[in-house]
Amino acid sequence: MSQTAGYVLGHSDFEIERLQIQAAALANITRRLIGECNIQSGMRVLDIGCGAGDVSMLLAEAVGPSGLVVAIDREARAVETTRSRAETAGYRNIEAVVATDDDISVARPFDAALGRYVLVHQRDPVAMLRRATSAVRSGGVVAFHEVALYPPNRSRALPNVALYDQVASAVNAAFVATLPSPDVAGRLVACFAEAGLPSPHLICECVIGDSASPIARWIALGYRSMLPHITRLGLAPTSVGDPETLVERVEAELRAVRAQVVSAPQICGWAVRP
Numbered sequence: 686m687s688q689t690a691g692y693v694l695g696h697s698d699f700e701i702e703r704l705q706i707q708a709a710a711l712a713n714i715t716r717r718l719i720g721e722c723n724i725q726s727g728m729r730v731l732d733i734g735c736g737a738g739d740v741s742m743l744l745a746e747a748v749g750p751s752g753l754v755v756a757i758d759r760e761a762r763a764v765e766t767t768r769s770r771a772e773t774a775g776y777r778n779i780e781a782v783v784a785t786d787d788d789i790s791v792a793r794p795f796d797a798a799l800g801r802y803v804l805v806h807q808r809d810p811v812a813m814l815r816r817a818t819s820a821v822r823s824g825g826v827v828a829f830h831e832v833a834l835y836p837p838n839r840s841r842a843l844p845n846v847a848l849y850d851q852v853a854s855a856v857n858a859a860f861v862a863t864l865p866s867p868d869v870a871g872r873l874v875a876c877f878a879e880a881g882l883p884s885p886h887l888i889c890e891c892v893i894g895d896s897a898s899p900i901a902r903w904i905a906l907g908y909r910s911m912l913p914h915i916t917r918l919g920l921a922p923t924s925v926g927d928p929e930t931l932v933e934r935v936e937a938e939l940r941a942v943r944a945q946v947v948s949a950p951q952i953c954g955w956a957v958r959p
Contacts, residue, residue, distance in 0.1 A: 700906075700910045701737055701762075701766060702906060703903065703906035703907060703909075703910055704736050704737040704739070705737050705739065706899045706902050706903045706906060707899075707903050708736075708737065708739030708740070709899045710892050710898070710899040710900055710903050710948065711801070711830070711892065711951065712739070712743065714830065714888070714890050714892070714951050714953065715740060715743055715801060715830055715953075716743055717888065717890075717953075718799070718828060718830055718888060718953040718955065719743060719744065719747050719799070720747075721886065721888065721953075721955065722797060722799070722826045722828050722955050723826070724744065724747045724748065724796070724797050724799075724826065725747060725748070726747075726748060726749040726751060726752060727748065727749065727751045727752050728747075728748045728752045728796040728797060729748075729752060729753045729755070729793070729795050729796050730744050730747075730748055730752070730753070730754050730755070730795060730796060730797045730798070730799065731754075731755050731757070731786075731795045731797070731798040731799070731817070731820055731821075732744055732754055732755065732756040732757065732799060732800070733757060733786055733798060733799065733800035733803050733813075733817060734757070734758055734800050734801070734802070734803040734806070735756035735757060735758045735763060735764070735767050735781060736758060736763050736766075736767075736801075736802075737763065737766045737767065737770065738756060738763075738766060738767030738768075738770045738771055738779070738781070740799065740801050741754050741756040741767055741771065741776075741779050741781070742770070742771060742774060742776055742779070744799065745771070745776045745778050745779050748778060749778070750777070750778055752778055753778050753779075753780060754778060754779045754780070755780050755782065755795070756779055756780065756781040756782065757781075757782050757783075757784045757785070757786065757788075758781075758783065758784075759783065759784065759785050760783075761783050764781045764782065764783045767779070767781040768781045786813070786816045786817060786820065787816060794820060794821055794822035794825065795820050795821050795822065795825060796821070796822060796825045796826070797821060797825050797826040797827070797828065798817040798818075798820050798821050798825075798826075798827050798828070799826075799827075799828045799829070799830075800813075800817070800828075800829050800830070801829070801830040801831075802830070802831065802832060803829060803831075804829050804831050804866060804869045804870075804876070805831055805832065805834070805860075805864050805865070805866050805867060805869055805870075806864060806865060806866070807865060807866055807869075808865045808866070810866050810869045810872075810876050811876050811879045811880050814827065814829075814876055814877060814879075814880035814882065815880045815881065817829075818880060818881065818882060818958055821958050822958070823958055823959065824957060824958065825957070825958050826955055826956070826957055826958070827877075827882060827955065827956055827958060828953065828954070828955035828956075829873070829953070829954055829955075830951065830952075830953045831869055831870035831873070831951075831952055831953075831954075832870060832948075832949050832950070832951055832952075833870040833871060833889075833949050833950040833951070833952055834857060834860050834861055834864070834867040834868065834870070834949065835861075835867060835868040835870075835871050836861075838857075838949045838950055839853050839854065839856075839857040839949050840853040840857075840900065840904050840946065840947065840948050840949055841853065841946070841947055842901075842939060842944045842945070842946050843944060843945050843946075843947065844942055844944055846935075846938050846939055846942060846944050847924075847938075848924070848925065848934065848935055848938050849901065849904070849935055849938065849939060849944075849946070851922040851924065851925055852904060852905060852908045852922075852925060852931070852935060853904050854922075855908060855911075855915050855920045855921065855922060855925075856904060856907045856908050856911055856915070857949070858915075858918070858920050859911045859914045859915045859918060859920055860911070862914070862918055862920075863911075863914050863918075870950070870952040871952070873885055873887065873952065873954035874887075874954075877954060877956055881959075882956040882958065882959075883956045883957065883959065884956070885954035885955055885956045886954065886955050886956065887952065887953065887954050888951075888952070888953040888954075889950050889951070889952050889953075890950070890951050891947050891948050891949070891950055891951065892947070892948040892951065893945060893946065893947045893948070894945065894946060895939075895940075895943070895944070895945055895946070896936050896939035896940040896943075896944060896946070897936075897940075898946065900946045900947075900948055901932075901935050901936050901939055901946050902932050902935075902936065904935075904946075905931045905932040905935045905936075906932060908925070908928065908931060909928050909931065912928055
């Protein structure tokens with residue numbers, strides 16, 4: 686049986702949009718992770734679970750024209766999106782492939798392997814870490830960026846906005862109920878150790894902004910993507926209303942009280958393969 690669970694958010698049009706908005710919110714944290722890992726010009730890097738290609742493009746910036754990013758995802762639509770966006774943006778150093786990490790040839794090991802929001806989808810995160818490590822040369826880097834979904838962590842509005850609070854609470858509860866490893870961001874030290882890696886260097890940051898920041902739209906679109914699971918689990922608040930207009934209503938209510946919105950903690954861990 687595959688150790689990667691099915692992608693609970695699906696690959697609808699608004700989910701692809703949500704992935705890109707999520708990427709805009711998280712870009713600076715991922716850039717800092719790439720910098721801390723010393724991923725640089727000329728390197729050959731594996732992007733595990735490339736999604737819509739945003740991490741691939743950040744890595745492509747870091748490795749430059751003389752480097753290569755091999756972006757993998759098991760979903761053909763995600764890989765097609767990555768290819769199209771990379772070509773449009775002018776990146777010629779991204780090779781997008783429909784594959785799992787098990788399918789990648791390591792005849793020439795990578796200088797680094799990186800995944801964002803990947804371990805939360807694994808039934809066995811340690812096995813994923815081992816597979817990522819096996820694709821990297823000795824002295825190379827294994828890095829993951831995960832979200833802290835374990836209580837009491839979730840996105841919040843300050844001051845409190847009831848609609849946003851209901852949406853964020855439902856999304857977080859649905860993730861906790863459906864993802865195989867929702868608490869993995871809080872277990873990175875143990876997971877890296879069990880995978881035979883040194884204790885990881887760690888970063889913990891939150892994204893914060895006003896109603897015009899990507900955070901509110903990211904969470905509201907997450908509600909739409911997760912709505913089948915939210916409904917199935919009996920987590921849908923009756924007062925949320927029409928999901929088609931949810932993004933606009935959430936942003937309007939946040940704007941009305943000049944709220945600031947903060948994400949759940951983002952935890953990054955990386956280690957050098959012995």
